[in-house]
Amino acid sequence: MRYKGYIGRLLSVDLGTGAFGELPLVEASAEQFIGGRGLAVSMLYQRLPPKARPYDEGNDLLILTGPAAGTPFPTGSRLAVSTISPLTGTLTTGYMGGHWAPELKYAGWDGILLTGRAEKPVALVISDRKVKLVDAAAQWGMDTQETQAALAETNGRTVKTMCIGPAGENLVRFAAIAHEQHLVGRGGAGAIMGHKKLKAICVEGSGGVEVDAPPDRFSDRMRAMQSTVQQDPIALRFRQIGTASGIPKKNGIGALPTRNFQSGRFEHAGEYGPEPLKALIRRYESCAQCPISCGSVVEFDFDGAPVLSERLEHESHWSLGPLCDVGDLKATLRASDTCDRLGMDTISAGVTIAFAMEARQEGLLKDADLDGLDLAWGNAALLDPLLRRIARREGIGDLLAEGVRLVADRLDHGSQHYAMHVKGLELPAFEPRAFTGMGLNFATASRGADHNRAFTIAAEFYGILGDLDRFEHHGKAQMVRDLQDYSAVIDSIIACMFTIDFSTDVDLFCEAINLITGMSIDKTEYYRIGERINNLERLFNLRQGLGHGDDALPPRIRQEAAGSAGDQAAPLDISRMLEEYYSLRGWDDRGVPTPGKLAALGLSGADWPVASGSQP
């Protein structure tokens, strides 16, 4: 590997046999895909057979860093986890900050490929090049915080640990992987880790990461980039209140999904604004090499017991608050903390509970099915006990652990109308009928409804400054395509999405990649890499059996106006935007990349076999 920033090798672990090995990270892969998300789809496209299922023995769990991890590049010390999702049946790649990714690089690895399945619970312990699997029966059943504390006792407090909680062990389809209080939340990678009987991965390294640029120049530029991010006023706001200020603002324009997307306004939205939150903050924490420090730690009493939790994150506040008609900030924060400890994605958990509340309202879930729980809208006291039942698959929790799509399929009787997912992944906190570009992004994002694949909201909310109306359809296809390609490279570096609307731009990311690796990427090549990643993910989906029909929003979004979101928030028909999007992507009218497009992106030939189901 002539490029710096990489170690040049991945650790492979066969959990079935206990065998360890090394895989080279080759230059061509680094050039074409950078790392993280790009490298993940390239490796899994070549390794997994068509129509691989999440709980097949052959499904891999791939953990990758990017070239920035372990360097001072601001927000760049993140990791990606990729696998076949038990929610969507296709590729999911999620991300996490904290301090684990640089430690893996310092130990001498760019990533870990986990294959096979252990017979009994194990933990993988990495100390530089020494690797072992150890019995984890004692930790099986512990929550994510207990697990990390127990393994710190065993392995030392400097060891960095990622782990699953009871939700992952019990194959909750939206189970997460945790490190410190950060989670790879979306897509259910925690369930795959649980299926492999892998409770935790502990890592400690003593090495470093070599960069290409001369030390003085590199230090000067990294210091300047750190300063740029740190001093940005948006970073200051993230530092003070996380992303929480968005809830009242969205509510003000009728765009806050409430009661399972029945309405766009929530009467208690102010409860989730900056001031109530500020009163609970005790201190701030940050990920490695991040000057934003958005990890606000809150402390308060709830039901007579102290709650100490990190991160003020508006997605979690929304899904476990307004979406369920709950207007109790402390109950929501407690529920979010419960999800973190049990190892579950807060978005999918909240959307699934809101769906269950509506199914009860419609009479599809009977009181006799609910273990004595009251699934009435707004019942804050329900959240914690129901989340615990889901994580342990007890009673009604066993059904809800399947996620919205499968629960709706089982309940049937029209409940699919209000099952709020795309491709099986539950919708996050943005109302597609009020932000049409985000609607198109939800429909086309390769892993389902993921707002971070193209964060259109800043541009759409502030469209008044230009000519971009948030209800308009014109111009949205190009915006979504460009943002998806832009984000794909950020996910491959891997940098934090919190930087994308301030301080940073494509030129800065290109400069950082070049300083670290020694590549010569310019803006044109940056977008070409992003386009390549999105096209390969599309091929992956086609090979899994997904196609044009899966690029669709939930029936409620297509058929109902957005409650009190105003007359303009009409049912959203994305068909014309989707047609334009396919055309801009160089895909045919069924959403299949053309041979010419694939050749232009270097995705043709023997290295990139196109399965018969996805033949252009």
Place this chain on the structure above:
Amino acid sequence: MQILVLYTVPLTEFTGKKHEPIELPEGAALRDLLHRLGELHGSRFWKAFYNDAQEFQPMFSVTRNGALVEADDVLLAEDDQIALVAHFAGG
């Protein structure tokens, strides 16, 4: 007196600047500053802070030396830093 205005995306794109110094008379309030910025950058800028009834209804958080400002009659002082901060950014 001189005020330093700090812009975030998308105002950086709209104004073409990340920050700019603005001269105002002594005793000026936030509304005077926004009025001046509206003159410099056009009516669309103004509409990002005032509704059709000319009521202060900002689409951005406004901070003065790092502290949130809730009303436009706040008096400004020499060397104040006024940041106009987007509510939505980055996922």
